Amino acid sequence: MTEKSVVEILNSSILSQEIILKGWVRTFRxxxxxxxxxxxxxxxxxxxxxxETTPEDTLKRITTGAAITVKGVVVESQGxxxxxxxxxxxxxxxxxxxxEEYPIQPKKHSFExxxxxxxxxxxxNTFGAVMxxxxxxxxxxxxxxxENGFNYVNTPIITGSDAEGAGEMFRVTTLHPSKAPxxxxxxxxxxxxxxxxxxxxxxxxxxxxxxxAMSLGKAYxxxxxxxxxxxNTTRHLAEFWMIEPEVAFMDLDGNMDLAEDFIxxxxxxxxxxxxDDLEFLNQRLLDEDKTKPMNDRSEMSLLEKLRxxxxxxxxxxxxxxxxxxxxxxxxxxxxxxxxxxxxxxADLQSEHERFLVETHFxxxxxxxxxxxxxxxxxxxxxxxxxxxxxxxxxxxxIGEIVGGSQREERFDVLVAKMKTLGIEEExxxxxxxxxxxxxxxxxxxGLGFERLVQFSTxxxxxxxxxxxxxxxxxxxx
Amino acid sequence: MTEKSVVEILNSSILSQEIILKGWVRTFRxxxxxxxxxxxxxxxxxxxxxxETTPEDTLKRITTGAAITVKGVVVESQGxxxxxxxxxxxxxxxxxxxxEEYPIQPKKHSFExxxxxxxxxxxxNTFGAVMxxxxxxxxxxxxxxxENGFNYVNTPIITGSDAEGAGEMFRVTTLHPSKAPxxxxxxxxxxxxxxxxxxxxxxxxxxxxxxxAMSLGKAYxxxxxxxxxxxNTTRHLAEFWMIEPEVAFMDLDGNMDLAEDFIxxxxxxxxxxxxDDLEFLNQRLLDEDKTKPMNDRSEMSLLEKLRxxxxxxxxxxxxxxxxxxxxxxxxxxxxxxxxxxxxxxADLQSEHERFLVETHFxxxxxxxxxxxxxxxxxxxxxxxxxxxxxxxxxxxxIGEIVGGSQREERFDVLVAKMKTLGIEEExxxxxxxxxxxxxxxxxxxGLGFERLVQFSTxxxxxxxxxxxxxxxxxxxx
Numbered sequence: 006m007t008e009k010s011v012v013e014i015l016n017s018s019i020l021s022q023e024i025i026l027k028g029w030v031r032t033f034r035x036x037x038x039x040x041x042x043x044x045x046x047x048x049x050x051x052x053x054x055x056x057e058t059t060p061e062d063t064l065k066r067i068t069t070g071a072a073i074t075v076k077g078v079v080v081e082s083q084g085x086x087x088x089x090x091x092x093x094x095x096x097x098x099x100x101x102x103x104x105e106e107y108p109i110q111p112k113k114h115s116f117e118x119x120x121x122x123x124x125x126x127x128x129x130n131t132f133g134a135v136m137x138x139x140x141x142x143x144x145x146x147x148x149x150x151x152e153n154g155f156n157y158v159n160t161p162i163i164t165g166s167d168a169e170g171a172g173e174m175f176r177v178t179t180l181h182p183s184k185a186p187x188x189x190x191x192x193x194x195x196x197x198x199x200x201x202x203x204x205x206x207x208x209x210x211x212x213x214x215x216x217x218a219m220s221l222g223k224a225y226x227x228x229x230x231x232x233x234x235x236x237n238t239t240r241h242l243a244e245f246w247m248i249e250p251e252v253a254f255m256d257l258d259g260n261m262d263l264a265e266d267f268i269x270x271x272x273x274x275x276x277x278x279x280x281d282d283l284e285f286l287n288q289r290l291l292d293e294d295k296t297k298p299m300n301d302r303s304e305m306s307l308l309e310k311l312r313x314x315x316x317x318x319x320x321x322x323x324x325x326x327x328x329x330x331x332x333x334x335x336x337x338x339x340x341x342x343x344x345x346x347x348x349x350x351a352d353l354q355s356e357h358e359r360f361l362v363e364t365h366f367x368x369x370x371x372x373x374x375x376x377x378x379x380x381x382x383x384x385x386x387x388x389x390x391x392x393x394x395x396x397x398x399x400x401x402x403i404g405e406i407v408g409g410s411q412r413e414e415r416f417d418v419l420v421a422k423m424k425t426l427g428i429e430e431e432x433x434x435x436x437x438x439x440x441x442x443x444x445x446x447x448x449x450x451g452l453g454f455e456r457l458v459q460f461s462t463x464x465x466x467x468x469x470x471x472x473x474x475x476x477x478x479x480x481x482x
Numbered sequence: 483m484t485e486k487s488v489v490e491i492l493n494s495s496i497l498s499q500e501i502i503l504k505g506w507v508r509t510f511r512x513x514x515x516x517x518x519x520x521x522x523x524x525x526x527x528x529x530x531x532x533x534e535t536t537p538e539d540t541l542k543r544i545t546t547g548a549a550i551t552v553k554g555v556v557v558e559s560q561g562x563x564x565x566x567x568x569x570x571x572x573x574x575x576x577x578x579x580x581x582e583e584y585p586i587q588p589k590k591h592s593f594e595x596x597x598x599x600x601x602x603x604x605x606x607n608t609f610g611a612v613m614x615x616x617x618x619x620x621x622x623x624x625x626x627x628x629e630n631g632f633n634y635v636n637t638p639i640i641t642g643s644d645a646e647g648a649g650e651m652f653r654v655t656t657l658h659p660s661k662a663p664x665x666x667x668x669x670x671x672x673x674x675x676x677x678x679x680x681x682x683x684x685x686x687x688x689x690x691x692x693x694x695a696m697s698l699g700k701a702y703x704x705x706x707x708x709x710x711x712x713x714n715t716t717r718h719l720a721e722f723w724m725i726e727p728e729v730a731f732m733d734l735d736g737n738m739d740l741a742e743d744f745i746x747x748x749x750x751x752x753x754x755x756x757x758d759d760l761e762f763l764n765q766r767l768l769d770e771d772k773t774k775p776m777n778d779r780s781e782m783s784l785l786e787k788l789r790x791x792x793x794x795x796x797x798x799x800x801x802x803x804x805x806x807x808x809x810x811x812x813x814x815x816x817x818x819x820x821x822x823x824x825x826x827x828a829d830l831q832s833e834h835e836r837f838l839v840e841t842h843f844x845x846x847x848x849x850x851x852x853x854x855x856x857x858x859x860x861x862x863x864x865x866x867x868x869x870x871x872x873x874x875x876x877x878x879x880i881g882e883i884v885g886g887s888q889r890e891e892r893f894d895v896l897v898a899k900m901k902t903l904g905i906e907e908e909x910x911x912x913x914x915x916x917x918x919x920x921x922x923x924x925x926x927x928g929l930g931f932e933r934l935v936q937f938s939t940x941x942x943x944x945x946x947x948x949x950x951x952x953x954x955x956x957x958x959x
Contacts (some may be wrong), residue, residue: 008698008731010631013819027731029697029920044698044730045631072920074731099731100891100921107919124912125919126698135696140633147624153520154487161950162639162706163652163683163721165957175640175654175676177683179710182670185659199652199710199720200957206654208639213601213950213959219640220506220604221613222487222521229639229705233656233676243676244640254485254504318943400743435601435959440718442584442602443506443549444577473638473690480642480677482690482912 006076012045019079026050026091027074027099030129032111033067037341038084039093041075047134047281051090065099069111070102070128074287116469119345123482131289134282135462135470138275142461143216145455146248147273148228149267155223155250160210162229165202166432172207173233206231209451211249212383212436214413218251218447219439225250227454235477239466240404242455244475251449257385257394257409257411260448262372264398264407265319265480268369268457275461276308283308283461290463306461310401319369319398322361325349327372330365331357352379355404362399370399382422384410396450403460409450416440483553489522491566496556503527503568504551504576509588510544518552521604524611524758526565528559533842540573546588547605587671593946600950600959609767610757612947614941619938620931622751623704623725626744632700632727637687639706642679643909648913650710651682652720683708686928688726689860689913692889695728695924696916702727704931712954716943717881719932721952722869728926734862734871734888737925741875741884742796745846745934749792752938753785760938762786767940786938787878790903796846796875799838804849807842808834818918824913829856832881837874847876859899860913861887873927875879881935893917 008025028043028050036056040049052075056064067073070466081089089121104110108122109129109331119126126132151158163177169260179199180186186194195203217224226249233243250263275283287307294302303433305313322330331337331353362370373396377386384393398407413419419440420430430437458470468474473482484500505527507519517526523726529552533541544550554570561567578824581587585599586606596603603609624634640654657663662746663671687703694701703726708722727740752760764784771779782790799807808814808823810832821831830849839847850873854863863868875884890896896917897907907914935947945951950959 012631027922028699044633070920072922083741090926093569099923100917100919102919109919122912124693124915125697127771133698134633137633140635143634144624147621151617151621156521156614157620158613158617159706159723160947161721161952161959163708163952163957164959166959173656175656175731176659177654178659179650179652180659182653182655182657182662183664187660199712200952200953201955202957204957211951216601216959217604217613217949218604220521221610222505229636231640244638246636268774336800356896373712431906435599438601440577442579442586443547445504445549454938472635473676475638475640477676478678480638480640480679480681482639482643482693 009046010045011041011043011050012457014050014079014091015046015048020081020089021078023076023078024091025074025076026052027072028075030067030069030071030102032069036064039067039073039075041073041091041134042128044133047130047137047285048087051084051087052077052093052096053090054093054096059096063096066098066101067096068102068104070107070109071098072100072102073098086460100143115390116466120468120474121481127472130285132469134285135458135464136472137282138279138286138462139458139470141225141275141279142271142458145271146454147269148274150223153223155166155225155252156217156221157227158210158214158217158221158224158226160207160213160226162207163200163204165200165204166212172208174208175231175233177204177206198284199445208232208245209249211251211449211451213431214249214251214449215447216435216439217438218253218449219443219445222254223250232249236434237477239468240456242467242471242474242476245467245471246454248452248454249449251392251447254445255448257396257412257448259395260409260411260450261319261373263449264371264396264409264452268398268452269315270456272311275313276311283311286462310463311461313360314369314400317338317368317371319371320366321371321373322366324353324372324375324392327353327357327361330361334360334365336360350378358397358399359406362404363401367401369401372397375404380410382426382428383412383419386418386422394448398431398450400456403456406456406460407450407452409448411446411448414440414446416444446465487522488518488520488525488527490522491527491556491568493524497558497566498555500553500555501568502551502553503529504953505551507546507548507579513541513797516544516550516552518550518568519605519610521610524607524614524762525564526562528561529554529570529573530567531570531573536573542573543578544573545579545581545584547584547586548575549577549579550575550815551773597945597951598958600606604949611762611945612935612941613949614759614946615756615763615939618756619748619935620704620751621747622748622755623931625751626747627700627702627727630700632702633694633698634893635653635687635691635701635703636695636705637684637690637703639684640677641684642677642681642683645691648801649685651685652708652710653681654681660728677822685709686724686726688926688928689910690730691726691728691926691956692910692924693916695730695926696922698918699731700729714954716945717933719944719948719951719953722944722948723931725929725931726818726926728924731922732888732925733923734850734873734925737886737888737927738796738798738850738873741848741873741886741927743875745884745929746792746877748934749788749938753788753792760788763939780895787940789878791846794845796848798848798850800845800854801830801869804830804834804838807838811842811848813837827853827855835874835876835881839881840878844878846878849874849876857887859903859905860889860896862890863895863899871925875927877933880933883937884927884929886925888923888925891917891921891923893921
């Protein structure tokens with residue numbers, strides 16, 4: 006008698022075979038039908054017990070959430086909604102679940118309640134599906150890069166540099182929180198800290214990834230990054246996972262091609278490998294939509310959205326063209342934008358990005374060649390002297406999902422830019438070395454992994470697509 | 483004319499084809515032969531230029547480290563050591579490399595010097611090979627788990643819990659380093675910190691991974707972990723990557739099977755996919771060995787060691803048996819151990835582990851069933867009341883590469899153990915919930931990824947197998 010998982014039983018024809026199966030009770034009805042789930046798939050398997058031969062005490066302990074072992078035979082199911090079921094000959098309760106206390110009952114729980122029970126929420130269909138999709142999506146990311154000759158590089162999490170300017174940082178320290186040693190002039194003596202200087206949690210692995218691209222050719226990171234910003238929104242996390250490919254000898258056009266091909270490839274992967282979970286999430290959103298007024302309903306279902314992205318070209322639009330479109334748009338003329346677009350140089354807000362993607366183009370958009378002064382110091386200056394080779398990929402419902410650029414490869418231009426911004430050369434000596442010794446055109450981008458999981462699963466709150474979210478005032482679990 | 487990478491040119495028969503190739507000059511000799519490397523493989527490709535038609539100024543700029551583009555035809559090579567070479571028709575210098583200043587010259591550099599130039603060290607054969615192997619090994623890890631039904635789970639990096647006791651922790655904070663707000667009784671007021679409480683960098687994702695195993699069945703982490711220990715050794719890092727699988731319904735025997743199968747599988751993967759890099763590293767160690775006295779030389783080459791692990795069973799030995807072997811061993815009797823083994827209960831030191839693995843068994847060893855009082859609180863107590871279902875996998879030359887256990891699944895036993903150790907129930911309420919609702923036998927282990935990379939590449943210092951090492955007094959780059 007062999008032990009099988011639910012997915013193994015459903016995906017192979019092992020009718021009449023005797024098996025052992027372990028899992029958690031989802032529901033138990035008529036003292037006879039157990040819906041058992043073991044996490045291997047969103048599908049439960051029906052285990053049919055003979056209540057006449059099962060001790061009363063055991064029957065009582067078959068409650069939602071209890072862990073059990075069943076022995077039995079796989080048979081064709083008489084009931085609806087399943088092809089096979091288990092005719093149980095033996096059942097053992099491994100771990101009870103007191104129905105008076107167990108938080109995850111077979112009813113609809115609010116996502117907020119489930120967030121407070123993040124250690125148990127993957128026992129629900131929705132979060133089981135989301136986290137299985139997240140896992141498969143991670144693997145799709147690695148598979149794409151590895152099959153295309155990229156090297157995975159683990160850039161440092163603790164960093165002594167704060168030159169990237171991508172956001173507020175968390176300090177990492179072993180100094181006593183109130184009795185830190187001081188220097189003679191009364192400042193904190195960071196030479197006594199663990200690393201001999203002030204250190205923070207990384208906001209990006211890009212600069213280090215560039216060093217690897219400029220030696221191994223193609224590199225990518227996939228690791229945690231941090232923002233100490235007090236943003237209590239459905240789009241921000243203090244700790245999130247970022248993917249950052251970086252490629253030597255690649256210009257911005259190549260970068261746009263890469264971003265588009267990469268996103269299509271990983272979505273194709275989950276469409277192929279997460280059918281059951283995506284169908285469940287698709288239906289969940291359709292059901293949710295029915296409760297909304299007509300105007301608020303989605304034009305496309307989740308699966309339609311995913312297929313749409315896979316099948317259509319992303320629209321590539323320069324910042325300058327985008328400003329023209331926005332300036333002449335109805336909402337701008339009717340003063341419906343909170344930030345009206347009057348002139349070239351304006352930083353685009355979420356409302357403008359949404360207009361371009363959701364109303365004007367109705368497809369993913371890549372904006373490129375942004376004004377230099379609203380973008381980071383390392384982006385390559387165009388010959389016009391006022392724009393840089395930056396790009397943002399904008400997605401419907403999500404906004405910016407990718408930000409990237411061709412990097413400034415010219416030593417003198419980079420040094421001049423750093424000087425303007427007050428970034429010390431000593432701080433980034435090694436980054437400048439990459440321009441000093443064998444410099445070349447190179448490009449890359451960053452993709453916030455949770456945004457991609459949100460798009461893939463249709464979850465509206467980013468806290469619901471990472472196992473244990475970190476946000477202001479919250480580091481539970 | 484298409485752009486090709488070196489590995490593409492070497493792995494396909496594109497003789498007579500005209501191509502573009504970009505890379506960095508490794509050497510240039512006789513004003514004619516450029517050894518070009520683009521990071522796609524350890525192998526250089528020979529680019530032959532016609533110095534009579536190449537401008538003098540260009541010839542001067544073909545220096546070690548310079549980035550160049552060549553156009554030319556792939557032809558059979560006349561020279562030794564390569565099958566094909568490029569007959570160059572056009573050459574362009576993309577980025578110069580001043581030979582007076584470029585640190586990476588075509589000569590032997592000390593690993594210490596290269597560590598100080600970690601941003602350039604992957605431009606050497608050794609570090610290019612090590613980091614490519616590291617990347618492939620990462621992918622082998624994901625591939626193994628994904629193909630075996632595990633879900634990748636990103637457990638939190640910032641944690642509010644310090645109950646794991648795996649080591650000293652780094653504090654994560656946004657409070658002012660010297661003017662932190664105080665409570666009425668003069669302590670730091672952590673309610674004013676970013677997360678509303680004291681937070682640290684994680685030392686392990688195990689406890690959270692258990693929550694995912696107890697819902698999705700099989701889970702694994704692969705992420706950074708931290709130790710704020712002042713260990714300046716060749717075996718310790720302050721920041722390192724850890725792999726932690728966790729499986730519901732699996733006991734310690736299954737855990738040993740999993741660890742052994744996993745390690746064999748990932749080593750098999752690199753033996754298949756990293757041949758060139760491993761052969762180079764193999765030869766590097768053979769050459770290094772020749773400079774050593776006979777007695778210090780390795781019995782097996784790197785490749786032999788890898789194949790040995792793949793082909794042989796790990797020896798499984800209980801702690802009690804191991805103590806007997808050690809007590810009766812020659813070094814113990816001759817008082818050669820720094821810590822003599824006198825009685826059952828002694829904590830095994832590195833010298834004892836090395837004796838067992840390298841002298842006595844001469845193969846990887848799995849020790850299991852350790853005394854409860856030298857192991858962590860969450861390990862399952864055996865019926866003897868004094869040992870726990872713990873296991874360590876010991877490797878020749880590396881020592882402990884895996885530490886794991888069957889987890890204590892019994893609520894009462896776990897609570898009692900926590901009480902003994904002074905761990906607050908409130909601190910781990912959610913971890914206890916896993917024993918309260920549908921508990922079951924489950925197991926898992928942790929594997930320090932850098933130790934695995936060390937074993938796979940033969941690098942003796944752990945700082946040489948992670949891109950930008952973090953150690954006491956060092957967070958450069």
